[in-house]
Amino acid sequence: MELSEQIKNMIYEMKEQxxxxxxxxxxxxxxxxxxxxxxxxxxxxxxxLFLNLPLKRVREVATFYTMFNKxxxxxxxxxxxxxxxxxxxxxxxxxxCAEKRLGIKLGETTFDKHFTLSSVxxxxxxxxxPVMQVNSSELTIHEEYYExxxxxxxxxxxxxxxxxxxxxxxxxQREK
Amino acid sequence: MGEEVKRVKRIKAEGKVVMDYxxxxxxxxxxxxxxxxxxxxxxxxxxxxxxxLTMNPETIIDxxxxxxxxxxxGAGFPxxxxxxxxxxxxxxxxxxxxxxxxxxxxxxxxxxxxxLPHNLIEGMIIAAYALSxxxxxxxxxxxxxxxxxxxxxxxxxxYAARFLGKDILGSSFSFDLYLYRGAGAYICGEETGxxxxxxxxxxxPRIKPPYPAQFGVFGMPTCVNNVETFAVVPWIIRxxxxxxxxxxxxxxxxxxxxxxxxxxxxxxxxxxxxxxxxRELIDKCGGVRDGKKLKAVIPGGASSAILTHQEIxxxxxxxxxxxxxxxxxxxxxxxxxxxxxxxxxASIILKFFEHESCGQCxxxxxxxxxxxxxxxxxxxxxxxxxxxxxxxxxxxxxAGQTICAFADAVTGPALSAxxxxxxxxxxxxxxxxxxxxxxxxxxxxxxxxxxNVF
Ligand SMILES: Cc1cc2nc3c(=O)[nH]c(=O)nc-3n(C[C@H](O)[C@H](O)[C@H](O)COP(=O)(O)O)c2cc1C
Ligand code: SF4
Ligand code: FES
Numbered sequence: 001m002e003l004s005e006q007i008k009n010m011i012y013e014m015k016e017q018x019x020x021x022x023x024x025x026x027x028x029x030x031x032x033x034x035x036x037x038x039x040x041x042x043x044x045x046x047x048x049l050f051l052n053l054p055l056k057r058v059r060e061v062a063t064f065y066t067m068f069n070k071x072x073x074x075x076x077x078x079x080x081x082x083x084x085x086x087x088x089x090x091x092x093x094x095x096x097c098a099e100k101r102l103g104i105k106l107g108e109t110t111f112d113k114h115f116t117l118s119s120v121x122x123x124x125x126x127x128x129x130p131v132m133q134v135n136s137s138e139l140t141i142h143e144e145y146y147e148x149x150x151x152x153x154x155x156x157x158x159x160x161x162x163x164x165x166x167x168x169x170x171x172x173q174r175e176k
Numbered sequence: 177m178g179e180e181v182k183r184v185k186r187i188k189a190e191g192k193v194v195m196d197y198x199x200x201x202x203x204x205x206x207x208x209x210x211x212x213x214x215x216x217x218x219x220x221x222x223x224x225x226x227x228x229l230t231m232n233p234e235t236i237i238d239x240x241x242x243x244x245x246x247x248x249x250g251a252g253f254p255x256x257x258x259x260x261x262x263x264x265x266x267x268x269x270x271x272x273x274x275x276x277x278x279x280x281x282x283x284x285x286x287x288x289x290x291x292l293p294h295n296l297i298e299g300m301i302i303a304a305y306a307l308s309x310x311x312x313x314x315x316x317x318x319x320x321x322x323x324x325x326x327x328x329x330x331x332x333x334x335y336a337a338r339f340l341g342k343d344i345l346g347s348s349f350s351f352d353l354y355l356y357r358g359a360g361a362y363i364c365g366e367e368t369g370x371x372x373x374x375x376x377x378x379x380x381p382r383i384k385p386p387y388p389a390q391f392g393v394f395g396m397p398t399c400v401n402n403v404e405t406f407a408v409v410p411w412i413i414r415x416x417x418x419x420x421x422x423x424x425x426x427x428x429x430x431x432x433x434x435x436x437x438x439x440x441x442x443x444x445x446x447x448x449x450x451x452x453x454x455r456e457l458i459d460k461c462g463g464v465r466d467g468k469k470l471k472a473v474i475p476g477g478a479s480s481a482i483l484t485h486q487e488i489x490x491x492x493x494x495x496x497x498x499x500x501x502x503x504x505x506x507x508x509x510x511x512x513x514x515x516x517x518x519x520x521x522a523s524i525i526l527k528f529f530e531h532e533s534c535g536q537c538x539x540x541x542x543x544x545x546x547x548x549x550x551x552x553x554x555x556x557x558x559x560x561x562x563x564x565x566x567x568x569x570x571x572x573x574x575a576g577q578t579i580c581a582f583a584d585a586v587t588g589p590a591l592s593a594x595x596x597x598x599x600x601x602x603x604x605x606x607x608x609x610x611x612x613x614x615x616x617x618x619x620x621x622x623x624x625x626x627x628n629v630f
Contacts, residue, residue: 017354019268019394025376026359030318057377064378067318067360083280084478085437085510087524121362121528122280122478123319126437126508127444133319143321 002046007031011050021051025061029068037137038069066120074109074116075138076161082119085126094130095119097151101158114165115158139164197423197431199411200404201447204291210326212333215294222294222339224413228302229347236306240409242417244429249274249365249402250477250506251581252428252494261389262307263397270398271304271312272374273406276358276365278317279477280528281508284433284445285403289316289323292407293330297353299406301339302413304351307399311352315370318359328355362532366580367400369534380534381580404433424450425493432507434492438474439465439513450493454483457492457509468513472597476505478525479585481592482518502588517612518600522593523551529586540583543574547590554601557609564601567594 010031011024018024028051032043039062048055062068069077078098082091095106095117102115109116125131128147132154135143139161146157208214215221228236241256263269273296277285288296300312316324331353334340342350356374363369364379371393373379392398408430412420421429431449434457436442441462448457454475464470470485475492481502483490490500497504512521530548535541547570553559571587578584594601603611 019396020375022376023356023374026373027357030357030359061376061378065318065359065361082524083528084474084521084524085281087521088438088510088512088516120360121531122278122282124277124283124286124317126281126283126510127435129437129443143319145322 002043003032003050004035007035008050022053022057024051025053025058026065029058029062029065033068034137034142037075038072040070072113073135075114075136075165076141077116077118077135078158079118079120079133079135081121081123081125081129081131081133083122083126085122086130089129091130094132094149094151094154097154098158101155114162136161138168197449198447199408199420199423199431200288200292200295200433201445204287209291210293210330212294212330212337215292215298219295220414221410222298222337224410225298225301225339226345228305228413229345229349233306233308236302236413239417240306240412243412243420244424244427245405245408245412245420246428246494247402248404248432248507249367250279250479252504255401255405258389258401259303259306259399261387262399263390265397267396268311269307269309270393270396271300271307271309272367272370272393272398272400273300273312273314273403274365274367274370274400275314275316275320275323275403276362276370277320277403277506278362278365279479279506279508280525281435281437281474281477281510282506283435283437284507286320286323287445288403288407288433289320290326293327294334295407295410296327296403297330297334298339299409300353301334301344301351302409303399303401303406305349309399310350311354313354313356313374313393315356315358315364315374317364318357320357324355324357331355361534362528363534363580363582366582369580370400371398378534380536381582383579425491425495427495428493432492435506435508436461436511437508438511439468439516440511441465448492451491453491454488454509458488458511461511464511464513466513468515470511471514471516472512472518474508474510474512474589476503477508478510478528479503479588480505481588482522482596483592484596502592515612517555517610518593518597519551519555519604520610520612522589523548523555525589526551526586529582533582533586537578537583539574539577540586543570543583544586546570547586551590554604555610557604557607559601559605561602561605564594564598564605567591 011028014027028047029039032039044058048058080095098117099105102110104110106117106119123131123133125145125147130149132146132149134141203209203219237256237259245255246252247255275285304312338345340353358364358373361379364373366381368382369379374393388398388400424430428450431447434446436446473483475483490496494504526548530544533540533544550563571591574583575587
C-alpha cells in the first residue's frame with residue numbers, strides 16, 4: 001500500500017459527505033496527483049484497493065478527466081489556454097514564444113524534465129485573456145492562474161522558475 | 177466619446193465593473209466583499225434567510241416563480257418552475273450548485289465564487305429550505321483552486337454563524353453544504369454528467385427521463401442550478417419578486433452577468449438588465465478594440481450561433497436571441513473584429529467540441545470529429561467545394577438525435593459560420609489557403625481585394 005497517511009486521513013474525513021464511497025474516487029485521484037505530480041498505474045491499483053473498486057473503474061475515471069496526468073510531467077507544467085477568447089488575444093503567439101524559450105514543441109517535456117508545455121481549453125478567465133495555468137508540486141504552485149499574459153511576462157516567469165529549479169537541484173546535490 | 181463610455185472607462189480604470197442594475201455587482205470589487213462580516217454589514221447578508229425560515233416553502237417557490245428568474249447556466253429554464261417540480265416523497269433530497277463554468281467565453285461564475293461566495297451560500301440555504309433538502313454540494317470545476325479556497329473559508333464562516341449545520345438560526349431546519357472538485361471535463365457542466373461525476377464516475381450525461389428531480393445524484397431527487405441563479409435568490413426574497421421581474425422583460429426577470437471578451441476595449445463582467453441590446457452592450461464595454469470595425473459576435477458562449485455585425489440590434493433576453501436564431505446561453509459575449517478569419521475562429525471552437533464530446537452517442541462523437549477536421553482542412557486551404565455542402569449535412573444528422581444538448585451546441589457555431597460567411601469559406605477553397613494569412617497577416621481590406629478573385 002503506497003498511499004500516504006495524509007491522503008488516507010483526508011479521504012476518511014470526507015466519507016460522511018457522500019451516500020456512497022465511490023464518490024471518493026475523484027478526490028482521491030486529485031490528492032494523489034497533487035502529491036506525486038501524476039497518477040501511475042501502480043497508484044491506480046492502490047486507489048482501487050483502498051476504495052474497494054474494480055481497477056477498471058479507476059482507470060476509466062483517470063483517463064476520462066483531462067486534468068489527471070497518466071504519465072510524469074515536468075516539474076513545472078505550463079498550460080496555456082488555446083480557446084477562442086484567448087486565441088483572439090494572441091494565445092498562439094504565446095505558445096510560440098514558450099516553445100522557442102524552452103526548445104520544445106507543444107505537448108512535450110524539456111530534456112531536463114523541468115518544464116512541460118500543454119495547451120488547455122477555456123479556463124473561465126476569458127476577460128483577462130490570454131491565460132496560463134501552472135502546476136508545480138516542486139514549487140508549491142497549485143493550479144495558479146497567470147492572466148493578461150504578454151510575451152515578456154511569460155518569458156520572465158519561465159526564466160524565474162528555471163532559476164528556482166536549478167537552485168533547488170544544487171541544494172539537493174550539496175545535501176548529498 | 178459618449179458619457180456612458182467615459183463612465184465605463186473611469187469605473188474600469190478604478191478596477192470595477194459597470195454597475196447599472198446592481199443586484200450582484202454593487203459591492204463585488206470592494207475589499208473583503210468575500211467575508212461574512214462584509215456581506216452582513218454592507219449588503220444585508222443573511223437577512224433573506226431569517227425571513228425565509230418563518231415562511232411556508234410553497235410561498236418561497238411562488239415568489240421565485242413570480243420573479244421570472246430563469247436559470248443562468250445555459251438553458252434558461254424558469255427556476256421557480258424547476259423548484260415546483262420537486263419530488264414530494266420522503267427520500268433524501270439533494271441540492272447541487274453547478275460551478276463547472278466551462279462554456280468558452282464565460283467567466284462570471286468564477287468572479288462570483290471568489291468575490292461573493294456568501295450570496296451563493298445564502299441562496300443555496302434558501303433553496304434547500306424551500307425544497308426540504310438537507311444536503312447540498314457545490315460542484316467546482318477542477319481548475320478553480322483559488323475559488324475553492326475562498327468558498328471553503330466562506331462555508332466555515334457560515335457554519336460558525338449557525339447559517340449552516342443543525343437547527344439553523346434556532347429553527348428546526350438543518351442543511352449541510354459540501355464542496356466537490358471536478359478534474360477537467362467540459363461535459364461535466366451538463367447537469368446529468370455533473371451528477372455522474374459527483375458520484376465518482378466519468379462525467380457522461382444520462383438518458384432523460386428520468387430527470388434529476390426524480391432520479392438525481394445517488395438515485396435521489398436532486399435540484400441543480402447555476403452559481404449565478406442561486407446568488408440572486410437572496411435579493412429576490414429581500415427586495416421582492418416584483419422588483420426583480422420589473423428589471424427584465426415580460427418573460428425573463430432581472431439583470432444578468434455578461435462575460436464580455438475578445439476584441440473589446442474593456443473586457444470584463446457587466447451586470448445589465450435583460451432588455452439591453454447587443455449593440456448597447458458593446459458600446460458600454462467601450463466598443464471594438466483599437467478603433468477596428470466589428471465583424472461578428474458570439475452572443476451566448478461558444479455553443480451559440482454567430483451573429484454578424486448587422487445583427488446586433490437584438491435584445492439580450494432569452495426569447496429575443498432565440499428569435500434571432502441564436503441563444504442567450506451562459507451570457508458570454510465574444511467580440512470578433514474585422515481582422516478575424518471566421519473559418520479559423522469556427523475551427524478553433526469545433527476543435528474544442530471534438531475534444532470534449534464524451535463519445536457515447538455516435539452522431540456526436542463522429543459528427544464533432546468530422547466537423548473539426550473539415551473546418552481545419554478548409555482553413556489550411558485543403559478544402560473542396562463538396563466540403564462546404566458536407567457541413568450542413570453532418571449538422572442535420574447531429575441536432576436533436578443525442579443524449580444531451582452538446583451535439584446541438586456543436587451545430588450552432590458550425591452552421592451559422594458557413595451560412596453567414598459562406599463567401600469566406602469559398603475564398604479559402606478557391607485560393608487554397610486562408611486569405612487572412614496569404615496577405616501576410618490580418619488584412620482589414622482583405623474582403624474587398626479578394627472579391628476581385630471571382
Ligand atoms: C454541454 C453542456 C454544458 C453545460 N455547461 C454548463 C456549465 O458549465 N455551467 C452551468 O451552470 N450549466 C451548464 N450547462 C447547463 C446545465 O445542464 C443545467 O441546465 C444548469 O446547470 C441548470 O442550472 P440553471 O437552471 O440555474 O441554469 C451545460 C449544458 C450542456 C448541455
Ligand atoms: S451528445 Fe455528445 S456529449 Fe452529449 S452524451 Fe452524446 S456523445 Fe456525450
Ligand atoms: S478562452 Fe481562454 S480562458 Fe476562456
